[in-house]
Amino acid sequence: MANQLSQLDQVFSALADPTRRAIVMRLCAGEASVGELADPFDMALPSFIKHIRVLETSGLVLSEKSGRVRTCRLSPDALLGAEDWFQRQRAIWEARLDRFEAYVMKLKKEKERAAAKRPSRATKKKGS
Amino acid sequence: MANQLSQLDQVFSALADPTRRAIVMRLCAGEASVGELADPFDMALPSFIKHIRVLETSGLVLSEKSGRVRTCRLSPDALLGAEDWFQRQRAIWEARLDRFEAYVMKLKKEKERAAAKRPSRATKKKGS
DNA sequence: CAATTGGTTAGCCATGTAGCTAACTATAGA
């Protein structure tokens, strides 16, 4: 039935469009009406409204209509959720780097220890 | 000619797909061959390779072929760039919240000061 | 009430994306 996209799918795909990213950036600075948001863009209103709907269904933006004007504001949770994904990946990545560094260190120490025990082979200058 | 998408566009759009996000997560833990990466997925190889190419052109993944096996690894820069975007937006958002809070504080203080000057109006219990 | 403003719905079109199969190249191993 309903396409069951994860929240992250929708958030990233929403942010993949420069128009929508610009809307989000604008809304970070405070809420605004659809017309105000649309103004800087050279685009027919219906096209623009589609972008807003994408942002809404992704959970990045909330809006409510009062009278004939709809006011949009950012919903920071979705944004934080996405930022969080990056932080988790970075944590894994950095842990790996640390392990790698530790591994290199261990190799180095072992080599040094081996060199200390029989100082002949590795440290020998050159000849047979 | 070439479609001139920004790096952010490509990175976010690459990460909008759960398969590609899984690949990135896998690569955070260390490099892997195309076959190893493809293994957990129930998908024809050519389809899978397309995902890898998307990740490569977005700059998230690097790969090189040696013999008949292509080894892929993460290129953290693109990932960091995207994470950075979130942090900048959050900074703007938080600055706004701070200003808003300061504004509320100012209102509160002014109200208190006014109340101190003529303690009649605001603090009066009820009647005319 | 009539006209304007702000937004919305419906529907069209071109392009992009995700998946597939079939057929191919090139290296590694027996």
Added chain:
DNA sequence: TCTATAGTTAGCTACATGGCTAACCAATTG
């Protein structure tokens, strides 16, 4: 050298996306 393995190319289909125009509410305003 023959065969299996790892990946790649080509080409197809179905569906999603981003843009448009035209027509349509529904509040405000004159």
